[in-house]
Amino acid sequence: MKSRPPVLVVTRRTTRKHKLIDYVGELHLALLLRLGLLPVMIPVAKGADACLAQYMAGMKGLLLVEGEDVEPIHYPAQPENLMYVEAVHPLKDKIEFCLVRHALRLRLPVLGICRGSQLLNVACGGTLYGDVQKEKGSPLHHIDHSHYDSYRHPISIVPGSLLEKCYGRDTLRVNSYHHQGIRELAPRFTPMAHAEDGLVEAFCDPRREFVTGLQFHPERMAEEPEGNWRIWKAFGSAVKNQV
Numbered sequence: 001m002k003s004r005p006p007v008l009v010v011t012r013r014t015t016r017k018h019k020l021i022d023y024v025g026e027l028h029l030a031l032l033l034r035l036g037l038l039p040v041m042i043p044v045a046k047g048a049d050a051c052l053a054q055y056m057a058g059m060k061g062l063l064l065v066e067g068e069d070v071e072p073i074h075y076p077a078q079p080e081n082l083m084y085v086e087a088v089h090p091l092k093d094k095i096e097f098c099l100v101r102h103a104l105r106l107r108l109p110v111l112g113i114c115r116g117s118q119l120l121n122v123a124c125g126g127t128l129y130g131d132v133q134k135e136k137g138s139p140l141h142h143i144d145h146s147h148y149d150s151y152r153h154p155i156s157i158v159p160g161s162l163l164e165k166c167y168g169r170d171t172l173r174v175n176s177y178h179h180q181g182i183r184e185l186a187p188r189f190t191p192m193a194h195a196e197d198g199l200v201e202a203f204c205d206p207r208r209e210f211v212t213g214l215q216f217h218p219e220r221m222a223e224e225p226e227g228n229w230r231i232w233k234a235f236g237s238a239v240k241n242q243v
Contacts, residue, residue, distance in 0.1 A: 004038035005060035005243050010096050011043050012067045013089065020045075027219040028065055028113075035236030037061070042099075044092045052098055061239035062103040064116025066217075067092055069180055075127045078183075084130035086179070097123050109210040109238035117203070117213030118180055126186035131179045138197035142176045151176060155201045155216075161192040162212065162234065163202050167227035174201065174216035181215065189213070210238035 009032075011022035022043045032039040042048055042055055068089045072082055074097070096116075100123040103110050112120035118128055129135045132142050144151035152173040157163045159170065172193070182200040185191060192212075193202035205211035212235070218228040 004036055005239050006038045006040045006058050007032055007061040007063055007239060008040050008042055008055060008059050008099060009063040009065060010067075010092060010099070011041050012065070012092070013044050024065065025219075028063065031219055031232050032063070032236075035232060035239075037236060037239055039063075042095060044089060044095065046091070049091065049095055049098070052095065056099065056102050059099075059103070059108065060242040061109040061235070062099055062111070063235075064096060064100070064110070064112040064119055066114040066116070066177070068115070069130075070115065070119050070122055070128060072128075072130065075122045077127075078130070078135075082130070084134055084179070093119070100124075104211070107208060108242060109208075109235055110212070111210070111235045112213040113217055113219070114178055114215060115180070117215050118178075118182065120211075120213045121182050121186050121189065121203070124186035124188050126182060126189070127184040129181045129183045132181035132199060133179065135183075136197055136199070138199075140195060140197045142178055142181065142195075142199070144176075148177070149175075149220075153195060155193045155195050157193045157202075158191060161190075161202075162204055162231070163192040166230040166234065167224065169227075172224070172227070175220055176216060178215060209241065210235055 011024050014021050029039045068087045069085050071088045071093050154173050157170050188205050189203040190206050191200050191203050195201050201215045203213050221228050
């Protein structure tokens with residue numbers, strides 16, 4: 001049987017009956033398996049950072065997914081960043097920044113989704129809004145707690161971008177579950193999509209085969225199956241090209 005290339009993904013922590021649980025959403029894992037990849041989950045348990053060299057030894061790709069706010073100590077923060085920051089997880093930040101820098105150094109494929117796109121941007125020199133809604137004063141909602149799973153808003157897609165090639169259109173309605181967001185895009189990145197209020201919703205590194213950040217969750221957008229599958233497939237192909 002052909003060996004599957006390992007893709008690292010860091011877990012998120014929650015509490016269940018007073019016990020800590022580390023997890024990764026099954027939609028992410030199922031898609032990695034469908035692509036013929038091997039999901040390797042790194043826990044955010046104490047001591048995990050001491051094992052990173054072993055985790056990274058065979059990695060062929062990196063998936064960064066949702067989680068707590070990126071802590072403002074990692075970028076030149078505005079006073080409002082400190083005011084609006086919600087829950088943080090310093091160990092998760094530490095592990096993921098280490099993994100991103102290692103992946104970029106080795107020119108490995110990286111896909112950042114939601115918080116993952118924000119952390120990828122910060123790791124490369126970009127900055128964030130502590131709270132998009134409050135700092136931009138935009139009428140566009142980036143999260144709707146009353147209609148959490150069904151809420152959508154439109155984005156405009158940059159012509160010629162990977163996103164346009166995957167979806168075959170210049171606009172798209174996307175889900176939105178975030179309160180932080182990209183303030184300044186890191187110099188190495190190029191925008192692939194914007195929300196109506198100008199917020200960067202997708203970006204890529206044009207010098208790499210696949211280093212991409214998406215503010216929205218393509219794995220949760222069943223109403224656009226073709227485009228969403230194509231963007232995951234592009235990530236999978238880039239990972240397999242490393243073997």
